[in-house]
Amino acid sequence: MIKNLLLSLIFLTVLSIAVQAQEALFGAQQIISPEVHDDASVTFRLLAPKAQSVQITGDFLPTVKMETPRGTFDGPGKADLTKDDKGVWTYKSEVLKPELYNYSFIIDGFTTTDPNNPFLIRDVASATNIFIVGGGHADLFKVNDVPHGSVTRRWYDSPGLGMDRRITIYTPPGYENSKDSYPVLYLLHGAGGDEEAWINLGRTSQILDNLIAEGKAKPMIVVMPNGNVIQDGAPGEGSKGFYKPQFMVAKTMDGTYEANFKDIISFVESNYRVKADKSNRAIAGLSMGGYHSLHISNNYPNMFDYVGLFSAAIMPREDATGKIYDNFDGKLKAEMDNGYKLYWIAIGKTDFLYDANKEFRAKLDAMNMPYEYVESEGGHTWRNWRVYLTEFAPKLFNQ
Amino acid sequence: MIKNLLLSLIFLTVLSIAVQAQEALFGAQQIISPEVHDDASVTFRLLAPKAQSVQITGDFLPTVKMETPRGTFDGPGKADLTKDDKGVWTYKSEVLKPELYNYSFIIDGFTTTDPNNPFLIRDVASATNIFIVGGGHADLFKVNDVPHGSVTRRWYDSPGLGMDRRITIYTPPGYENSKDSYPVLYLLHGAGGDEEAWINLGRTSQILDNLIAEGKAKPMIVVMPNGNVIQDGAPGEGSKGFYKPQFMVAKTMDGTYEANFKDIISFVESNYRVKADKSNRAIAGLSMGGYHSLHISNNYPNMFDYVGLFSAAIMPREDATGKIYDNFDGKLKAEMDNGYKLYWIAIGKTDFLYDANKEFRAKLDAMNMPYEYVESEGGHTWRNWRVYLTEFAPKLFNQ
Structure with missing residues (x-):
């Protein structure tokens, strides 16, 4: 009879071939990357004996100014890794603030993923590695030992x-074994996103689980629909199969989505135990999803008591041909007159939509329409949108 | 007011910086990779002007013999890409058979992912790109325009x-709006896997949606638990946070999981509308999950009428210290005497567990214990396990 040890070795050998591990299994060191140290510095490692240069780029590094034909933007910094005699390249970061960060390696000029870190998130067409430096608000992004809600992908x-x-639904801890009804937050993604964006890039389930466990947010259902009306599901998850996702998708901001949002509300309210009244409905979105939230909230009168615009794409648009955009000022006025509990606007100081949001706030000020305003550091990034969700969710359904 | 076109350009610029796209946005061609042609050949492309050599490796290429200290194994083939004057490397495959394939690029000796294909699946600690060549059984792996079940990650x-x-549950189309009760398939992963393995690598929801739509499988609930008792969830999805997944995890085959499987059955049967009787329970698993299915089915008398062993890790093990493994022959005999409807064994001809399965079948033959046996081409691979699921599911709950 074959002994366990030998079989384990064969197992490992077969597996290593199957997954095409880059490391030789017998004798080679185990590469750990990234390694988050107790002092919150992070070491990155890459085995690449033949490479001439290896750099790392990511949002944990200080930004650099990038000149483009369209203006100057903040771009991600880069740092050089150094090579040891075994071909292992290493970079140790400064002590980092608590955050969920992303990064990529640049090997001889080629940007790619870290083969020793299987934790990747897709943003539009690109997958990048992620890691978390814990502490502070970043602990809200972790899976902690608290009661967990459920996340369902259904149609x-x-x-x-x-x-x-396809739609993604978060139900709070205890939903399944309760007879209670719950309030609902409709949470909308930006251009290039889909029903996977908030749950993956946005860490929605971790944030809600943790805020609810701390007593800082009410147990609520979070509905994350797909805002691209030409898709039935996210790229790779719908009937169009695998294809390279595009940032600009047709018909996303022509009013079709807003006009048909009632189908989503109807589905949620007939399939979940919800409190189906204005004081228990919230809608929020980032960028394009902020634009959608703005127009849905003023086109569905008396539907939402809570509205959140995260780095919202507030701008007159030539493709905004739908009737849903007619009489914008009149609908805003009606929304104000109907009353609501919270109209929350957040944007980063360096966001390219900062001026458009400033104009919009001036309009609201001129008509005495009340809102709360949060101005953060940084720009048009998921780092900001995750934080906005941690700040917005505790303000919901408190009355 | 800024016009839409300009804003779109700024949007794109900001986005491209944010996701660190490798392609220059203005002027550079759009790289599509992989491109599956109508004739079922596939073109792969990579923009890497500085690279000296680019190869592709994947399971769509003919296997090659690999010599290792532990013996000769089938390893994945490699092929060379050729470079054009713009620095784009290209490889066009032969006409491929219908299948879900995986691949990686090797750039100057460094194995990495395809930056133009965001569709990746993680197998233990490695992420590889995937694509589907449709037709035949591979159409079962696609998201087709059929009614879809729901997939829930809950705790x-x-x-x-x-x-x-954490546990992954597939409920069939119509479950939520029906009062019917459903049969249940418990579907177990192998070593290095977790509650994400069958749903991602195994395409369980696509296979079940499609088989049910074709009338080839009964609507059923599929329960995909985590078989590593030291984990509360998959790497990155549990309270241990992000860490490099290991193939061999402690306490996976010492009886602890099997002894506590009753907690899973109890959860399912008290939380879902199920037909809670032997004729409506099935259990199947791959590799280590086959070992678990073997021992759970004979340690829970009269619980399962359907048992599936996919490339099962059938072997005496030195770490198999749990009482659950005592009196193996006697429990098998009792299982046979109690009766069941299907005992299904499948393995590939080149699987390193082939001989262990052959010995096990000889034992069953000697005791006249009935079973169905399928011998496929290939080895210990997800390609086989997906196909086994397409063959096993239609045999369930038919009487």
């Missing part, structure tokens, strides 16, 4: 769009 | 293991 019927569409 | 209480644990 709803949209009669208006003539298709079944 | 169950395991009193036996003293923790809440």
Whole structure:
């Protein structure tokens, strides 16, 4: 009979071939990357004996100014790794602030993923590695030992769009074994996103689990739909199969989505135990999703008591041909007159939409429409949107 | 007011910086990789002007013999890409058979992912790109325009293991809006896997949606637990946070999991509308999960009418110290005497566990214990396990 040890070795050998591990299994050191140290510095490692240069780029490094034909933007910094005699390249960061960071390696000019870190998130068409430096608000992004909600990917019927569409639903801890009804936050993604964006890039389930456990947010259902009306599901998850995702998708900001949002509300309110009244509905979104939230909230009168615009794409648009955009000022005025509990606007100081949001706030000021305003550091990034969610969710459904 | 076109350009610029796209946005061609042609050949492309050599490796290429200190194994083939004057490397494959394939690029000796293909699956600690060549059984792996079930990640209480644990549950189309009760397939992963393995690598929801739509499988609930008792969730999804997943995890085959499987059954049967009787329970698993299925099915008398062993790790093990493994022959005999509807064994001809399965079948033959046996081409691979699921599921719950 074959002994366990030998079989384990064969197991490992077969596995290593199957997954094409880059490391030789017998004798080679185990590469750990990234390694987050107790002092919150981080070491990155890469085995690449033949490479001439290896750099790292990511949002944990100080930004650099990038000149482009369209202006000057903050771009991610880069740092050089150094090579040891075994071909292992290493970079140790400064002590980092608590945050969820992303990074990529640049090997001889080629930007790629870290083969020793399988934790990747897709943003539009690119996958980048992530890591968390804990502490402070970053602990909200971790899976902690607290009661956990459930996350379901299911499909709803949209009669208006003539298709079944994929949707992501977070239900809070205890939902399944309770008879209670819950309030609902509709949480909308930006251009290039889909029903996977908030749950993956946005860490929605971790944030809600942790805020609810701390008593800082009310137990709520969070509905994360797909805002691209030409898709039935995210790239790779819908009937169009695998294809390279695009940032600009047709018909995302022409009013079709807003006009058919009632199908989503109808689905949620007939399939979940929800408190189906204005004081228990919130809608928020980032960038394009902020634009959607703005227009949905003023086109569905008396539907939402809470509205959140995260780095919202507030701007007159030539493709905004839908009737849903008619009489914008009049609808805003009606929304104000109907009353609501919170109209929350947040944007980063270096966001390219900063001026558009400033103009919009001036409009609200001129008409005496009340809102709360948060101005953060940074720009048009998921780092900000995760933090906005941690700040917005505790303000919901408190009355 | 800024016009839409300019804003779109700024949007794109900001986005490209944010995601560190490798392609220059203005002027550079759009790289599509992989491109599956109508004739089922596939072109792969990579922009890497500075690279000296680029190869591709993947399971769509003919295997090659690899010599190792532990013996000769089939390893994945490699092929060279050729470079054009713009620095774009290209490889066009032969016409491929319908299948879900995986691949990686090797750039100057460094194995990495395809930056133009965001569709990746993690197998233990490695992420590789995937693509599907449609037709035949591979169409079962696609998201087709058929009714879709729901996939939920939730947490169950395991009193036996003293923790809440993450679990993946597929419910069939119509489950939520029906009053029917459903049969249940418990589907177990192998060593190095977790509650994400079958749903991601195994395409379980696509396979079940498609088989059910074709009338080839009964609507059923599929329960995909985590078989590593020291984990509360998959790497990155549990309270241990992000860490490099290991192939061999402690206490996976010492009987602890099997002894506490009752917590999973209890959770499922008290939280879902299920037909809670032997004729409506099935258990199947791959490799280590086959070992678990073998021992759970004979340690829980009269619990399962359907048992599936996919490339099962059938072998006496020195770490198999749990009482659950005592009196193996006697429990098998009792299982046979109790009766069941299907005992299904499948393995590939080149699987390193082939001989162990052959010995096991000889034992069953000697005791006249009935079983169905499928011998496929290939080895210990997800390609086989996906196919085994497409063959096993239609045999369930038919009587």
